[in-house]
Amino acid sequence: xxERSLHEMAQALAGKEISSVELTGLYLERIARHNPLLxxxxxxxxxxxxxxxxxxxxxxxxGEQTALTGIPIAHKDIFCARDWRTTCxxxxxxxxxxxxxxxxxxxxxxxxxxxxGKTNMDEFAMGSSNETSFYGPVRNPWDSTCVPGGSxxxxxxxxxxxxxxxxxxxxxxxxxxxxxxxxxxxxMKPTYGVISRYGMIAFASSLDQxxxxxxxxxxxxxxxxxxAGFDERDSTSxxxxxxxxxxxxxxxxxxxxxxxxxxxxxxxxxxxxCDQEVMQLVEQAIAEYRKLGAExxxxxxxxxxxxxxxxxxxxxxxxxxxxxxxxGVRYGYRAPEYDDLNEMYSRTRAQGFxxxxxxxxxxxxxxxxxxxxxxxxxxxQRIRRLIAQDFAAAFRQCDMIVGPTSxxxxxxxxxxxxxxxxxxxxxxYTIAVNLAGLPGLSIPCGFARGLPAGLQLIGNYFSExxxxxxxxxxxxxxxxxxARPDAFA
Amino acid sequence: xxxxxxxxxxxxxxxxxxISDAEAESTLGHLNDIFALIEEMQxxxxxxxxxxxxxxxxxxxxxxxxxxxxxxxxxxxxxxxIAPETEAGLYLVPKVIE
Numbered sequence: 001x002x003e004r005s006l007h008e009m010a011q012a013l014a015g016k017e018i019s020s021v022e023l024t025g026l027y028l029e030r031i032a033r034h035n036p037l038l039x040x041x042x043x044x045x046x047x048x049x050x051x052x053x054x055x056x057x058x059x060x061x062x063g064e065q066t067a068l069t070g071i072p073i074a075h076k077d078i079f080c081a082r083d084w085r086t087t088c089x090x091x092x093x094x095x096x097x098x099x100x101x102x103x104x105x106x107x108x109x110x111x112x113x114x115x116x117g118k119t120n121m122d123e124f125a126m127g128s129s130n131e132t133s134f135y136g137p138v139r140n141p142w143d144s145t146c147v148p149g150g151s152x153x154x155x156x157x158x159x160x161x162x163x164x165x166x167x168x169x170x171x172x173x174x175x176x177x178x179x180x181x182x183x184x185x186x187x188m189k190p191t192y193g194v195i196s197r198y199g200m201i202a203f204a205s206s207l208d209q210x211x212x213x214x215x216x217x218x219x220x221x222x223x224x225x226x227x228a229g230f231d232e233r234d235s236t237s238x239x240x241x242x243x244x245x246x247x248x249x250x251x252x253x254x255x256x257x258x259x260x261x262x263x264x265x266x267x268x269x270x271x272x273x274c275d276q277e278v279m280q281l282v283e284q285a286i287a288e289y290r291k292l293g294a295e296x297x298x299x300x301x302x303x304x305x306x307x308x309x310x311x312x313x314x315x316x317x318x319x320x321x322x323x324x325x326x327x328g329v330r331y332g333y334r335a336p337e338y339d340d341l342n343e344m345y346s347r348t349r350a351q352g353f354x355x356x357x358x359x360x361x362x363x364x365x366x367x368x369x370x371x372x373x374x375x376x377x378x379x380x381q382r383i384r385r386l387i388a389q390d391f392a393a394a395f396r397q398c399d400m401i402v403g404p405t406s407x408x409x410x411x412x413x414x415x416x417x418x419x420x421x422x423x424x425x426x427x428x429y430t431i432a433v434n435l436a437g438l439p440g441l442s443i444p445c446g447f448a449r450g451l452p453a454g455l456q457l458i459g460n461y462f463s464e465x466x467x468x469x470x471x472x473x474x475x476x477x478x479x480x481x482x483a484r485p486d487a488f489a
Numbered sequence: 490x491x492x493x494x495x496x497x498x499x500x501x502x503x504x505x506x507x508i509s510d511a512e513a514e515s516t517l518g519h520l521n522d523i524f525a526l527i528e529e530m531q532x533x534x535x536x537x538x539x540x541x542x543x544x545x546x547x548x549x550x551x552x553x554x555x556x557x558x559x560x561x562x563x564x565x566x567x568x569x570x571i572a573p574e575t576e577a578g579l580y581l582v583p584k585v586i587e
Contacts, residue, residue, distance in 0.1 A: 437544020
């Protein structure tokens with residue numbers, strides 16, 4: 001059962017082959033067995049999940065099934081879920097039990113999905129290895145001495161180890177795509193504004209976007225159908241007609257289903273700086289795409305090399321503003337000892353935030369401060385425009401862009417933890433997509449030294465269905481996405 | 490460009506994060522490494538380029554000026570139940586005015 005697609009699970013539930021209570025119980029049992037090693041889940045509440053599963057079974061019995069009714073889904077601990085502890089990986093929110101549901105959680109509840117638990121993550125989504133979590137690192141199911149990537153590392157490890165059929169994540173600079181690559185999963189960051197950010201704890205509001213982590217592009221499409229949609233409670237939510245993101249998947253297309261698709265290969269993605277074995281796998285995937293009928297065209301994104309620099313001004317600037325709300329007054333941690341209000345604020349924040357979060361708040365405060373605003377923040381915003389213009393020019397020559405997701409496979413726990421700049425550079429291929437607000441997807445494309453490597457597909461605004469279809473066609477003729485780490489049979 | 494210890498302390502004060510001397514020292518090293526990365530932006534001529542604040546060019550949505558929350562007391566109670574210290578519907582903080 002754990003190897004079935006979400007669609008096959010829904011069929012098994014509809015056909016009474018298994019109940020939601022049984023399916024949920026199966027995953028809860030796997031979590032109990034494997035989570036002590038992986039640390040992928042921060043909060044599991046078996047009774048609450050099973051109560052939801054019973055409701056789903058009643059709904060199934062009434063014949064009111066949706067695509068996800070009765071299927072357990074794990075959620076990154078950045079999504080507020082009513083009456084669930086929601087920590088965002090921080091000591092600051094260690095005691096925070098949310099009084100309301102995020103839009104994403106509401107949508108899964110309305111679909112009848114079961115909330116299987118809350119997954120570990122880098123503190124406030126700031127990290128690329130899951131090592132900044134106050135609750136300890138997550139281990140990669142493919143090699144427990146390695147990181148799963150981050151910041152959605154708990155969600156990625158949970159799905160890779162089959163502790164959950166699928167999970168949600170968020171992606172501000174690569175936090176869905178990079179862990180998907182490092183754990184051998186399919187993960188999508190949609191166009192900015194497609195999924196509501198309401199109730200999703202804010203890191204960098206102009207970049208943050210939720211998305212699915214799953215075992216296939218087809219599963220991602222089903223999840224996106226539930227997650228996407230207009231929400232007036234998020235001022236940046238886009239009011240567009242609903243889409244069926246699975247709509248292109250069913251057609252046959254013959255032996256060359258991607259005939260007419262032009263794939264752009266930016267020089268900057270292939271100019272060195274990437275692990276050679278990973279690059280070979282990416283080249284093999286591109287060869288596979290040519291067999292499927294796609295054409296390739298070499299192009300350039302000349303300003304992409306500036307994306308990490310611009311990002312580490314813009315994201316910390318927005319974070320320093322967003323995280324000002326954690327002051328020990330309304331919710332979360334408050335320092336036990338202080339003499340006055342200022343000391344209460346500064347001790348609460350000194351004790352409640354970890355080192356990486358503090359670093360980013362300090363960077364953000366500095367670049368927004370008087371005398372530095374133009375040199376840093378304005379300049380970064382102008383470079384952001386140049387990067388977005390590069391993509392616009394590229395999409396006049398191609399339908400989508402393909403390259404590596406991450407410059408390496410999963411690295412060792414502790415390998416980069418002491419060197420923030422090295423950690424930041426691990427997102428070199430993903431960050432530009434967030435700055436431009438484009439949709440991006442990572443799918444597995446093979447193994448280098450026993451660890452999964454990811455292929456990144458980047459599309460123009462609102463091209464999610466096309467991206468998912470192009471990923472799906474690859475997954476019809478390859479089997480990398482079906483591989484499972486041996487220890488989690 | 491590189492930051493001084495005094496600037497790190499000043500920024501930490503602005504951000505309301507208490508910082509020890511030892512922390513300020515180690516933070517200074519990390520921040521200077523990060524700013525060395527950020528500095529590569531400065532070589533780019535961006536004259537005449539419109540700053541981009543956001544991926545979508547959106548106008549703020551407006552709505553009618555009317556009460557839409559009808560369960561205010563229930564909401565207040567739920568939100569204050571998780572606060573560190575409240576009294577009579579108010580959030581309590583250390584005394585600010587003598």
